[in-house]
Amino acid sequence: MVLEGGQYVKIIGLRxxxxxIFTLPVPRSRIYIVTDPALAAAVQRASETLSFTPxxxxxxxxxxxxxxxxxxxxxxxxxxxxxxxxxxxxxxVYGFLGPGAPTAFSLGAARELGRQVAAHAAxxxxxxxANLLTRFLYRPDNPLTLHPSLENAFWGL
Numbered sequence: 001m002v003l004e005g006g007q008y009v010k011i012i013g014l015r016x017x018x019x020x021i022f023t024l025p026v027p028r029s030r031i032y033i034v035t036d037p038a039l040a041a042a043v044q045r046a047s048e049t050l051s052f053t054p055x056x057x058x059x060x061x062x063x064x065x066x067x068x069x070x071x072x073x074x075x076x077x078x079x080x081x082x083x084x085x086x087x088x089x090x091x092x093v094y095g096f097l098g099p100g101a102p103t104a105f106s107l108g109a110a111r112e113l114g115r116q117v118a119a120h121a122a123x124x125x126x127x128x129x130a131n132l133l134t135r136f137l138y139r140p141d142n143p144l145t146l147h148p149s150l151e152n153a154f155w156g157l
Contacts, residue, residue, distance in 0.1 A: 009033060056086050130154050 004011060009024070013035050016022060020036035021043075034040040057074040060066055066074075076085055095103075130151050134144045143150055 126155055127151060 009031065012024060013033050016033075017035050020039050021032060021034045024031040024033055032043075034043055057066075057071045060074070061071045074086060130144055131142075134142045134154070144154065
């Protein structure tokens, strides 16, 4: 574990794929390793049964170099209930993006994304459309080939 670091858990998991879940004893504790994808999804969703929330602030601090104020915010329990900030965020994301019928929120977000992608695609296609049209109309004397700065005038920009 000392030599491999975080890779050690991955190596052990790959070595014992036949076991859907097992423990790795460590001093004064144990690490649960889940190798079955369906079981891993169930374990991750069952936050009341097995909560990773207390570990997240310290892990993210190390991984993305969070400052102490941000870590304190992640630990904070905003509403006085046992859940806290991270669990509330988890529930919100799963509520909006989880399986089941799409919500009005997710449908609206998808519609807006579609509009932005369509507008962006049209902007990307304008130069090709202009060149195709003028090449067809003017053959070798294509004004856009001779004077590329005319493209904006072509589109009325």
